[in-house]
Amino acid sequence: MKIGIVGLGLIGGSLGLDLKTYGYEVLGVSRRESTCTKAVAMGCVDTASVDLSLLGKTDVVFICTPLGLIIPTARQLITSLGRNVIITDVGSVKTPIVEGINPLWENFVGGHPMAGTADSGIEAAQRNLFVERPYVITPTATTRPENIQVIEGIVQQLGAKIYYCQPEEHDRAVSLISHLPVMVSAALIASCMAEGESQVLQLAQQLASSGFRDTSRVGGGNPELGVMMAEYNRDALLRSLSEYRHQLDELIALITQENWQGLTTKLNSTHQARPKFVE
Amino acid sequence: MKIGIVGLGLIGGSLGLDLKTYGYEVLGVSRRESTCTKAVAMGCVDTASVDLSLLGKTDVVFICTPLGLIIPTARQLITSLGRNVIITDVGSVKTPIVEGINPLWENFVGGHPMAGTADSGIEAAQRNLFVERPYVITPTATTRPENIQVIEGIVQQLGAKIYYCQPEEHDRAVSLISHLPVMVSAALIASCMAEGESQVLQLAQQLASSGFRDTSRVGGGNPELGVMMAEYNRDALLRSLSEYRHQLDELIALITQENWQGLTTKLNSTHQARPKFVE
Numbered sequence: 001m002k003i004g005i006v007g008l009g010l011i012g013g014s015l016g017l018d019l020k021t022y023g024y025e026v027l028g029v030s031r032r033e034s035t036c037t038k039a040v041a042m043g044c045v046d047t048a049s050v051d052l053s054l055l056g057k058t059d060v061v062f063i064c065t066p067l068g069l070i071i072p073t074a075r076q077l078i079t080s081l082g083r084n085v086i087i088t089d090v091g092s093v094k095t096p097i098v099e100g101i102n103p104l105w106e107n108f109v110g111g112h113p114m115a116g117t118a119d120s121g122i123e124a125a126q127r128n129l130f131v132e133r134p135y136v137i138t139p140t141a142t143t144r145p146e147n148i149q150v151i152e153g154i155v156q157q158l159g160a161k162i163y164y165c166q167p168e169e170h171d172r173a174v175s176l177i178s179h180l181p182v183m184v185s186a187a188l189i190a191s192c193m194a195e196g197e198s199q200v201l202q203l204a205q206q207l208a209s210s211g212f213r214d215t216s217r218v219g220g221g222n223p224e225l226g227v228m229m230a231e232y233n234r235d236a237l238l239r240s241l242s243e244y245r246h247q248l249d250e251l252i253a254l255i256t257q258e259n260w261q262g263l264t265t266k267l268n269s270t271h272q273a274r275p276k277f278v279e
Numbered sequence: 280m281k282i283g284i285v286g287l288g289l290i291g292g293s294l295g296l297d298l299k300t301y302g303y304e305v306l307g308v309s310r311r312e313s314t315c316t317k318a319v320a321m322g323c324v325d326t327a328s329v330d331l332s333l334l335g336k337t338d339v340v341f342i343c344t345p346l347g348l349i350i351p352t353a354r355q356l357i358t359s360l361g362r363n364v365i366i367t368d369v370g371s372v373k374t375p376i377v378e379g380i381n382p383l384w385e386n387f388v389g390g391h392p393m394a395g396t397a398d399s400g401i402e403a404a405q406r407n408l409f410v411e412r413p414y415v416i417t418p419t420a421t422t423r424p425e426n427i428q429v430i431e432g433i434v435q436q437l438g439a440k441i442y443y444c445q446p447e448e449h450d451r452a453v454s455l456i457s458h459l460p461v462m463v464s465a466a467l468i469a470s471c472m473a474e475g476e477s478q479v480l481q482l483a484q485q486l487a488s489s490g491f492r493d494t495s496r497v498g499g500g501n502p503e504l505g506v507m508m509a510e511y512n513r514d515a516l517l518r519s520l521s522e523y524r525h526q527l528d529e530l531i532a533l534i535t536q537e538n539w540q541g542l543t544t545k546l547n548s549t550h551q552a553r554p555k556f557v558e
Binding site: 114134136161163165169170172173174176177178180181182183184185186187188189190191192193194195199200203204205206207208209211212213214215216217218219220221222223224226227230231234237238240241242243244245246247248249250251252255256258260263264266267268269270271273274275276277278 | 393413415442444448449451452453455456457459460461462463464465466467468469470471472473474478479482483484485486487488490491492493494495496497498499500501502503505506509510513516517519520521522523524525526527528529530531534535537539542543545546547548549550552553554555556557
């Protein structure tokens with residue numbers, strides 16, 4: 001089976017390394033000639049080109065570009081693709097991608113491998129990046145079962161844990177556990193900064209320790225990624241933020257009313273709930 | 280110099296271990312006989328008793344009980360104390376403690392060593408717990424300079440980094456970097472739980488990774504500690520929460536209005552500010 005990969009960064013490059021290991025012929029496309037050369041040299045792909053028409057005779061194409069380029073890439077890609085080729089993507093938000101590509105290509109299957117490292121780019125590509133990591137596949141009512149099977153077969157070889165759900169369910173879940181934390185954490189840093197150049201701010205900076213470090217980490221992360229999440233997953237994120245604001249108001253009310261029994265009940269419930277998300 | 284320690288837990292016990300190393304005679308008081316025996320056996324104190332009158336002839340007494348017991352302990356302690364004995368405490372909130380003890384005892388100096396481990400109790404006591412950790416001393420206009428000097432001298436021997444500020448400044452700073460994060464983080468867990476028993480919640484639990492792990496850590500911590508912070512530092516915490524809610528509303532507005540340039544500016548500023556708190 002011939003597999004095409006568009007976008008040779010951390011995800012695309014790592015995917016290529018594994019797929020070649022499992023005996024697939026892998027063809028890669030990147031916008032930069034230098035990335036193509038590097039991908040071949042690193043063993044991520046057998047052949048690479050800056051021209052999408054390289055992928056015309058593949059069986060499956062993974063679109064691994066940044067989120068904002070997935071639909072434009074698909075639009076361009078299908079002009080040179082045999083009509084039975086299965087397209088899948090690795091975008092971290094699924095509803096707009098699936099809604100955008102489904103009408104263009106009947107052999108599309110949406111996907112989201114939840115693997116990553118702090119590094120990015122083809123240089124960061126590594127074998128076994130997807131082992132034991134979640135890989136969400138988001139078919140819709142019109143997705144062909146045989147296409148789902150093909151993608152599932154490949155993902156199983158990567159060693160990932162496969163989950164199936166609707167695109168909307170995926171987006172609401174990642175909104176809660178990934179996109180909401182970024183905004184919650186950013187608002188924490190912004191609150192501290194609002195102290196201005198006061199002695200309290202200076203003292204806070206001197207005294208900050210592991211609690212602040214952990215709670216502020218994702219809010220102090222890559223701004224472009226945060227904006228991209230908000231832009232593509234806006235509806236689910238706004239829904240999460242609205243619930244969050246409600247929960248925050250409830251805590252503020254308990255503290256204002258000095259309802260320590262109520263606050264104890266609330267903090268007991270969050271204490272008990274957290275291990276269901278992370279060990 | 281004879282030093283008394285009331286409350287032989289992680290902080291009191293660790294303090295005793297270091298002070299004995301530096302040649303002080305250390306007398307300890309605990310509510311439990313078994314803790315007294317353990318403290319002597321571990322070398323945390325020279326002598327221990329369940330009776331506060333043991334400390335009558337000391338020069339300095341550290342009150343290391345839980346926050347809620349500091350003022351009652353001081354009240355009881357002073358009935359058997361020579362009038363020149365300096366009392367200090369290690370409470371994590373300073374305004375109510377300083378306001379409570381200052382009128383009772385003219386030789387009081389408030390303090391807060393910001394050291395801790397995940398463990399508690401005398402069994403967790405360790406040498407050098409305070410080395411390179413912040414130790415905040417919170418004198419007021421009526422605190423005697425010679426008493427501040429005595430406490431400073433002892434704290435310097437512990438190897439801690441000493442900061443001086445007013446009790447109110449301390450409480451606002453720890454509200455921002457320690458108590459606010461607990462509420463912010465708890466509201467995140469509560470928001471996820473609000474999904475009820477839906478498939479989205481189940482998926483969120485399966486997909487949660489390092490971002491959720493870090494942002495939810497302190498909100499899933501010890502409920503009693505969270506309530507105690509809120510109860511004793513209520514005013515500063517409510518002020519922090521009010522600013523936080525304002526910042527959250529600003530983020531919600533930017534996303535609602537699809538003001539991606541504004542969101543970029545905001546996330547750039549939090550990205551740049553975080554390293555001023557933690558490396």
